[in-house]
């Protein structure tokens with residue numbers, strides 16, 4: 001089989017949380033372009049509909065499932081629906097990651113749990129249900145979007161890194177638990193990406209200068225620059241890659 005064919009996702013079904021915009025949309029678009037049918041999730045039906053239309057314009061197949069990932073039962077129902085409708089789920093990208101930049105003392109316990117529920121518990125639950133479906137077919141790709149934050153920390157941003165490191169632990173647990181069933185589990189750790197959510201930062205001259213100083217490529221990442229990593233990990237080209245964290249940060253995390 002040619003190396004290009006090993007990147008084909010023809011006939012595969014993928015679920016991408018937060019796939020309506022930002023990095024999630026770029027990853028979903030790439031999977032669809034490679035032939036997968038992609039289920040996009042997010043809280044806003046209108047955003048998802050636009051994303052489905054944009055993917056259709058390029059000949060890709062996708063559908064929307066609107067729900068808040070903090071609603072664990074809703075997530076479980078979506079995975080069950082996918083199984084019922086498509087009889088398979090080959091790829092799960094846990095991409096949602098809410099961030100609340102505050103020091104630890106500014107959080108009460110309820111707020112901490114809410115953030116952990118959205119960023120981590122949701123991914124644990126979706127992974128469990130998806131992995132069990134993948135296991136039956138002897139093939140699957142679990143992908144978590146973590147962050148270079150977690151290995152590194154920033155003052156005034158206490159809880160998000162905890163959730164992201166939890167995701168890294170999850171990726172490794174799944175890698176050893178499901179590897180024997182042909183299901184791999186890997187993470188993508190982005191650096192600074194100029195997504196819509198980050199617009200106020202990525203367009204700020206101080207933050208442009210910061211990126212120039214701190215990122216060896218001297219700039220913010222463009223959202224579409226995440227797509228190659230996602231397609232690789234989702235494809236047969238990554239058949240022996242398991243338990244890995246693929247950093248996509250322009251070199252920021254290795255710079256002294």
Ligand SMILES: NC(=O)c1ccc[n+]([C@@H]2O[C@H](COP(=O)([O-])OP(=O)(O)OC[C@H]3O[C@@H](n4cnc5c(N)ncnc54)[C@H](OP(=O)(O)O)[C@@H]3O)[C@@H](O)[C@H]2O)c1
Pocket residue numbers: 017018019020021022023024041042043044045047067068069070095096097098118145146147148189190191192193194195196197198
């Ligand atoms: N951008 C960066 O520089 C960067 C760096 C490191 C790591 N990351 C990680 O990469 C991932 C994507 O980042 P991004 O910048 O593309 O994020 P984003 O622009 O905030 O996009 C998030 C997506 O998730 C959906 N979403 C947010 N909260 C949700 C919830 N509770 N339930 C369901 N859907 C929800 C949003 O749609 P709705 O609003 O319609 O729900 C949107 O589609 C996150 O995990 C983030 O932590 C990003």
